[in-house]
Amino acid sequence: MRVVAIDGATARVESAGVSLSVSLALVDDVAVGDHVIVHAGFAITVLSPEEARETLAIFARLGEA
Amino acid sequence: MTPAPGDEARALVASIGRWDGRPLTFMEVCGTHTMAAARAGLRSLLPPKVRLVSGPGCPVCVTPVGYVDHAIALAARPEITLVTFGDLVRVPGSRRDLEAPAPTLARAKARGADVRVAYSPLEALAIARAEPAREVVFLGVGFETTAPTIAAVVIAAAAEGLANVSVLGAHKTMPEAMALLAASSELTIDGFLCPGHVSIVTGPEVYAPLADRFHKPCVIAGFEPVEILRGVDALVRQAAAGRAFVENAYPGAVRAGGNPRARAVQDEVFEPCDASWRGLGVIPGSGLAMRDRFARFDAARRFDVRLPAPREPRGCRCGDVLRGAIDPTECALFGTSCTPDTPDGACMVSGEGSCAARWQNLEIGP
Ligand code: SF4
Numbered sequence: 001m002r003v004v005a006i007d008g009a010t011a012r013v014e015s016a017g018v019s020l021s022v023s024l025a026l027v028d029d030v031a032v033g034d035h036v037i038v039h040a041g042f043a044i045t046v047l048s049p050e051e052a053r054e055t056l057a058i059f060a061r062l063g064e065a
Numbered sequence: 066m067t068p069a070p071g072d073e074a075r076a077l078v079a080s081i082g083r084w085d086g087r088p089l090t091f092m093e094v095c096g097t098h099t100m101a102a103a104r105a106g107l108r109s110l111l112p113p114k115v116r117l118v119s120g121p122g123c124p125v126c127v128t129p130v131g132y133v134d135h136a137i138a139l140a141a142r143p144e145i146t147l148v149t150f151g152d153l154v155r156v157p158g159s160r161r162d163l164e165a166p167a168p169t170l171a172r173a174k175a176r177g178a179d180v181r182v183a184y185s186p187l188e189a190l191a192i193a194r195a196e197p198a199r200e201v202v203f204l205g206v207g208f209e210t211t212a213p214t215i216a217a218v219v220i221a222a223a224a225e226g227l228a229n230v231s232v233l234g235a236h237k238t239m240p241e242a243m244a245l246l247a248a249s250s251e252l253t254i255d256g257f258l259c260p261g262h263v264s265i266v267t268g269p270e271v272y273a274p275l276a277d278r279f280h281k282p283c284v285i286a287g288f289e290p291v292e293i294l295r296g297v298d299a300l301v302r303q304a305a306a307g308r309a310f311v312e313n314a315y316p317g318a319v320r321a322g323g324n325p326r327a328r329a330v331q332d333e334v335f336e337p338c339d340a341s342w343r344g345l346g347v348i349p350g351s352g353l354a355m356r357d358r359f360a361r362f363d364a365a366r367r368f369d370v371r372l373p374a375p376r377e378p379r380g381c382r383c384g385d386v387l388r389g390a391i392d393p394t395e396c397a398l399f400g401t402s403c404t405p406d407t408p409d410g411a412c413m414v415s416g417e418g419s420c421a422a423r424w425q426n427l428e429i430g431p
Binding site: 037 | 150184185186187188207210211213214217220221262265266316317318319320324326327330
């Protein structure tokens with residue numbers, strides 16, 4: 001999911017029209033625009049840009065299917 | 066140029082299909098892999114000589130019945146609000162009255178217990194803040210991915226001085242269970258498809274002993290069907306080459322060293338302990354217990370609950386299923402009394418459970 005806003009230790013993330021508020025307590029160095037994997041309301045990792053692109057491509061294809 | 070997933074998937078299926086050596090059995094050790102593989106019908110795409118069995122990776126499934134009894138007993142107390150991930154509410158506890166249906170948290174709730182389903186342990190914090198007169202207990206079940214989220218919530222509660230929130234914990238760690246299965250003579254596993262999200266936190270290094278000591282190929286895979294196929298293909302290649310090492314086929318998300326921050330948060334709150342797994346028994350060092358410093362957040366210590374000896378559901382072979390020793394369809398209850406609508410055992414409750422996944426698969430057809 002893509003980080004669209006950061007407010008202290010909380011971020012708003014979005015993916016395919018879904019918007020969530022997630023805790024950043026478990027990750028370092030997150031910036032707006034980064035892609036994160038979310039588990040149980042927490043961002044657990046920041047994806048590398050290549051991985052984010054590939055994952056998005058897969059999601060986009062699933063969306064088409 | 067990267068190929069489209071459809072092309073790549075076909076190429077991977079063809080590559081795996083060329084395997085013509087000894088039969089290979091790989092274990093996927095992650096409930097999300099079980100579910101994803103079932104949805105995509107991946108098992109039917111594999112050649113007869115490459116078999117994928119499910120392991121003990123569904124958190125709700127490996128949680129022993131005694132824990133469910135404990136949770137139901139807590140929910141029965143009038144001052145307690147029990148907050149839990151959704152799957153757990155339908156898992157049967159010990160059945161003592163054979164005339165009545167097995168007790169579950171859902172049935173307790175129907176009789177008036179305050180049981181609330183949450184997506185995140187953060188919701189327990191919010192409830193504790195909003196309802197200071199309630200004792201809020203969160204059911205902390207899960208592996209290395211979930212334990213840091215629970216730990217973060219405990220740390221936040223301590224920092225805020227929230228006195229009415231606690232966790233009934235049954236956290237487990239994967240590598241110890243995998244080592245037990247690797248050493249087992251019941252089932253020969255030729256390699257492990259390692260869990261993607263667990264590995265994000267632990268890093269690939271935790272599987273090194275499985276590769277080095279037990280000579281089992283270990284490949285970390287993501288959750289898209291094509292990513293799972295990539296993992297299986299890598300396992301076949303290692304097996305074909307007679308090699309065993311840890312391979313990271315999910316590199317964008319899983320990094321060397323994992324997520325050190327998440328582990329530091331987890332270590333602040335938890336320490337390793339022996340843990341009881343459904344089907345596998347007590348495995349030394351495979352659980353996480355709350356450190357004494359956080360004892361007041363430990364629901365097991367905070368509330369004195371006396372429980373009779375637990376009883377597994379009669380006829381349910383979840384334990385054998387979790388070890389990969391039988392296929393779910395070999396259980397006599399599968400599809401007769403036990404279906405996702407009327408589950409007899411935990412493995413049929415959770416979407417990540419092997420029995421539920423197999424059921425879904427059969428409904429979709431091969
Ligand atoms: S089919 Fe039902 S009763 Fe049989 S092992 Fe699975 S969960 Fe248990």
